[in-house]
Structures are given as C-alpha cells and as structure tokens.
Amino acid sequence: MWRMISTTTALENCHVDILSQFQVRANLVIPIICQDVLWGLLCIHQCDGPRHWEQSDIDLAQQFSFQLAIAIQQSNLFEQLQQELRERQQAQQQLTQRNEELIRAKRLKDEFLANMSHELRTPLNAILGMTEGLQEEVFGPVNDRQLKALQTVERSASHLLALINDILDVAKIESGQVELECSPTAIAPLCKSSIAFIKQQALKKRIQLSVNLPLKLPDIILDERRIRQVLINLLNNAVKFTPEGGSITLEVILPQPREAEGESPYLRFSVRDTGIGISPENIKKLFQPFMQIDSALNRQYQGTGLGLALTKQIVELHGGRVGLTSEVLLGSCFSIDLPYQASVMIPQRMDSDQRFKP
Template sequence: MAVKDENPPNYLSPPKLRQDWLLILVFVLVAGILIVGWLPRIFYFDMDQSVFLTLHLVLMLFSVVVSCTVFVAAWYDFKQTRSWRELVLCLTFFMVGLIDVAHTLSYRGMPNFLTENSLNKSTLYWVLSRLVESLGLLTAVVINPIRKSKLNPGYFLAGAAVFTLVIITSIGYYHPKYPPMFIPGEGQTWLKVFLDYLVIVLKGIALYHLIRLGRKYSADYYLQAALIFGIFSEAAFTLYASAYDTYNVLGHVYKIFEFAYIMRALFILSVVRLYQTNTVLHNQKRQMAEINLQLEKANRLKNEFLANTSHELRTPLTAIIAFTELLLDEETGPLNNMQRDYINEINESSQQLLNYINNLLDLAKIEAGKFEVHREAVSISDLCSSVLRKTEPIFKVKKQQVIIDVEDNIPPVYVDPPKMMQVLINLLSNAHKFTPEDGRIELRARMNDRRDQVIVSVSDNGVGISSENLELIFEKFRQVNNRPEPLYQGTGLGLALVKHIVEMHGGQVKVESILGQGSTFYFSIPLIGGEKSE
C-alpha cells in the first residue's frame, strides 16, 4: 500500500512580508529614533522609586525568564545538533540570566545583595550583562552554524557558571574599586556611555552581518528584529540622567522586546529542525512502503516458485526411493555387496533430498499462511519406532548407534503424525550430520514432573554448538559454521521448521550444548485434548 504524499507546512520560508522587509526596517528605525530621542524628552518625568522598583522587578523578572528559556532551548538544540552556534547562545544567555538576577537584587530599595546596594553597583552588573549578551550574539551570528562540537558541553557549562559567579562575587564585594558607572546627582560617567555605544556597535555589526548574508529562514528575520530592539534599548540607556526616569524605563521595555524576539527565533529554529526531520522521515516512510511492496511481490513469487518446484521434484524423487527399496528387498533378484552399497547410497541421498524438498515446501506453506495441523491421538512410542525405521539406513552408513528410550505408560498425545515425524526426522538427521562415525545418538521421551507434558529429546556426542550461536540455529537458512566454506550440507531450514511445528502444537523447543562434546534438543508436547485439525 503506497503512502500518501502529504505536503507539510514549510516553516523554512521567511514571513510573507519579506519582500517589504527593507521598507519595514526603515520605518522601524525612524519610529525608534523618534521614540528614543524625541518623545521621552517631551514627556520626561522621574518615576517614584517604589513604583519604579516594582515595574523594574517585573520587567527584569520577564528578562530572566526569557534568558532561562533561551538557555534551555539552545541547550536542547545543541544536544540534538552539536552546533557551536547553539552552544554559544546557550552559554551566553545562561550567563546573562545570572548577571541580570544580580543586577535586579543590587538596586537601591532592594534588600542588600552581598554588600550594600547602590546604583553604581547595579549599573556595573547591567553593563557587564549587556557586554556578554552583545559579544555572544555577534559570535553566534558570525560562527558557521554547520560547524559541530565534539567536546563535552558539560565542561563549557560548568566553566561559564564558575566564571559568572566569580565575576558577580567580585563586583558585589569590590565594586567601589571599579571605575564608577553612575554618580548620583551627576548621572552616567563617560565610561558607561562609551560601553553602551560599544554594545550598540557590536549589535550593529551582528545586524549588518545578518542582512548581508541575506538568509532565507524566518528565524533570521526575528533575530534581526531582536538586534534592532537591542540597539534601541542601548541608545535609550545612554540618555538617562536618573535611574528612575523615562529613558531608563524605555530601555528596559525595548530589552523585553529584544529577548522576546530572540526566543521566537530559537523557537522557529527548533520547529525548522523538527520539520526537516519529519520531512526526511516522511520521504523514508514512502520509500520503505515502496520497497515493502516490491519485497512482498518478490516474496510471493518466491513462495510460488518454491511450492511449484518442490511439488514437481518430489513426485519423481518418491518413485526413485520406492524403486531403490524394491531393489534392496531383492524382489527383482539378488544383489552383490557392491550393488547393495551403491543402492544404499542412492536411497540415503534420495531420502536426504526428499527431506530438503519437504522442508522447502513447508516453508512456502508457512509464509503463505497455508500450513495446517491435523491432530489425532498418537502413541509416542509408535511414533519414535516408525521414525527410526525410516532413518535407520542413514545411521548404518556412519555406523552410528541409535538408542530409543521411551518411558512406559505415556498416554496418547494429540498431534499431527506426519508433521511430528518430520520434527523427529529433522532432529535425528541433524544429530547424524554433526556426529562422527561410531557416534552415539539417543531418542528419549519422558513425562514432566507435573505429568501434563511429554518431553522428547534427541542427544548426540557430536561437535556441539558454542554458547553465542545457540539462539542463531533456529533462524531460517542459518548454518552455524566458523569456516568460509560449508562444512556440512543442508538448507538450514530443518531446525526452523522444528521450532515452528512444535509451537503450532503448543510446545516449546530448547537446546543444550557444549562445544566439542555434543548437543541435546528438547521439545515438549502438551497432554491436552483438541480439535482434529487447526
């Protein structure tokens, strides 16, 4: 059955307005300049400290949450892609989140953080956070996204955590020794303004690099918007004269938009990767469906060929066996020793070939779902004796001793006699094949301890099977052999058919073997009444 070729949505394409992106960018820049430089001057005011702290706490809490979200998203993406870009974004926003927490806790009016809070202390944390952010974004934009990291990311994360905590502690305890960033009554120092412009330049380079590359992914457009809002935010921070005035509030609002667009870009990248993975899986599923159809057709043709060929071969082979048995009975006249040996060889090879053909025919029936079991009450003792009569000639050739040991008073079992004989013949033939001349083979039948199953076993003192190959011997066409050329002839179907026939009778097959000492195959037959056929 072919898979319907569905067309999932294309998350790779940029927004529908991408053709007007340049016009929108110019409009946003003009509006941003007006909002940052003109409107706050008209509506300038100093906010009440308690109101500002509440608003600032809410805005910074959102920034910290976004930083943590970006960190988690980038970390997850890095675990999937091992991309250096994702690692840089992950470490950047991990550090930014920690430093922004320190910045929030260091404002005047908040409980003292490490040492007595001051505007200069909180400003130091803020400038450090923005420098880390801008450097991280620039590195993430410039770095090749295809480049993979083979190093353990845990070391980078631990190193970033230690470095950030050291810096936070150092500023917390020794901020009076650092160059001042904000002087109450005077405003910002030239160093603080210079560092703000440095952040603007770094983000501007990153924005230019993104625009110059002209990428077609929508995530790049969101990242460009984030950088624009970041530039506006830093521009507002260069203008405030009081820590509680309009410019400072506006800068924090722009910062929220910047972080929100960064998070949106990472989300889009995650969706893109998911889409790409689903597209690959979708194509593979369709290809697998087509391959399965071809395999199903080939398997059906193979089964038909095996069934027809096996049937056509079995008819003349049965006649050959019948005539060789007539010759061996000397009904057509006496035979000399050489003639009898030759006919015995013909009979043994014909019996072996007939067994192979029967196995192939049964395999075709099993795979076609036409393998039937017709049950009737049978004596295990009679079944074993009948099998031994059929297989006796092959054991005489190698002068192997075959012993039958059937427990007395075993009740009749409901089995398919021809198929159960096939199980025993396959196990005895397998023992004969892997047991040397003058070897010993034992066929035993016993009741289990609960007296609800018959346990039949075939043991030999042949070559044995290694422990790692015990599970492989029941696979179709599998012959365990360490040599490149076949050491023992056979199709590799005998034990697979044994397992299937026994399981159809409700039993199980087990094997015990020691390499170089021999093997014992067990199978169970439940003592239950049943229908005449299945």
C-alpha cells in the same frame, strides 16, 4: 543593549534622508538578540517633534525587544519541528515503500517456490519410480554392476528430493502458510515409528538404539506428522554424527506441572547420542536456516543445514521450545518441550487399543 539616536547625530546621509522623508524627529533603536545573535533592530520614531527618551520609554522598548526575540526564537523552533516532521514523514514513507517492496519480493519468492515444488518433484518422482522399476527387473534383468549404479541413482534422487522438501518447508513456515493439524496423539507409537525410520541406518553403523518411555503416558494434542518429522530430523542427525559402535536414546520425560513458576505443564522428548558433540560457540548457529558450523564437516556430512531450523520452527508453532546440551567428543542431547492441553494432561485409564479421552 540600546542606543538613542537623534535625527542629526551619528547617522549616515542616506539614513538622514530616509528619516526626513518620513518626517522623523526622534528615533530610539533597540537591538533584538536571539541566542546571542543580533537578529535585527527595533526602531521607535516620533514625528511631531524632538523628544528626550526617558528610562521608562527605554525599558518598555527593551521589553518589546525581548518579546520579539522570544517570538522569533519560537518561530524558528516551530519551523525546525515542522522540518523534522516532514523528514520523519518522508522517512516513514520510504520505510513503508521498502516494506511493501519486501512483501512483494517475499510473495514472489513464495509463488516461485510453490511453482518450483511441482516442477522439481515431478521429474524426481519419475526418476525414483523408474529406478525402482529397473531394480525390480520390471523392464528386464539387470546385472550386479547395473544394480549398483541404479542404487546410486536412487540414493542421489532421494537425497535431492529431501533437500527440496526441506527448502520448501522452511519457505512455507516463514510465509505463514503452514497450518498445524492437531489432534490427540499417542506418544509411544509416535516414538516407535520415528525410531523405525532410522533403524537401518543405525544398524549399518552398529549403533545401539533404545527408547525410554514412562508408563501410562497420556495423549497430547499435536500435529503428529510434523512432530514425527521433528523426531526423525533429530534422530537422523544423531545417526549422522555418531561414530560406529555408539548409542542413541530417545526418551520421553513427564515432569510435574510447574504452575507455581507460571509455566504450563509440558512433555519433554530427548534425543541423546554419543556423537562428536558441539562446541559452545557453535551451538547458537545450529538453529539458523542454511547454517552449517564447520566447513570440514560439510564435506563429510551432507545436508542443507535446514533440519534443525525446521525443528525449531515446528516446535515453536506448537508453543514449545527446543533445548540442547553438548560436549565435544562426548555427545549431544537435543530436547523439545511440548505443552499439554489441560483436558488431556492426566489420564484416568487407558485400554490397550484405545487412546486417552479428555
């Protein structure tokens, strides 16, 4: 670990010249080892005369060498730490910049969709209005062939308008622009109005519709328009994927509060059908935006794949949850659980034309 070198032994001429220049008469050299690597040499000189280095001198020099090695190692570690911190700060700055770019891109997308909302809906409303006027012969008589063509135009325009509305609704919810307008809502009228919306479609396919509601249902705090949209989405899907002669049931279940399990009471809406069903591997895909589970079904059943994504987002905005059980060829059961407000959970009395009051 150490060497003792005189001014005249084991030295090159250049080294002797340097030592002579500084009038070095005795020289002690100790290596400085950092992590098994020779970092440098610790040289101790005596200039006033020759010296025989004692073991205590050598031990002291070795201690200095060890301390220098530790200091050098700590300095290297500190520099590595500083370098890591600089790299992390740089990565954080890049991440912040990317997030700002994503936020800006999202804002521009939202602004674009808001502008397109007006630009797309205005001509479509004009098309629908003119088509309705032509069918009612406001502008003169039309024959059966023309009437059939007008009905095709109206269906296509209505379908396109529905797709545009779905896309805009998803964009608004994702951007946090949707605010729920909640108020006490009677459940029975909500269910009946939702069923009425799909009644004609079901009749065309000879699908049997039924509504199961318990007696003395309380009012519940929710956004009536949005939850009606959810129920209509689920019922529309049930009609779409249920073969002729099948059945669809809208049911409301009022379970007991589950406070012991740490869960607040909820009201469950279920839409059960005898349709084509969904395989287990496809269930997870259903609630993702723009996701349709089967290309063959895409061609047979039109849609954007947004209805269930909207349903999930609206229900979760209410603090609720969406569930699904299904079996291929036997049917599906979609459920939504909406939490109660404690003030309206248990009704005492309800008049025939009056809602519950907390």
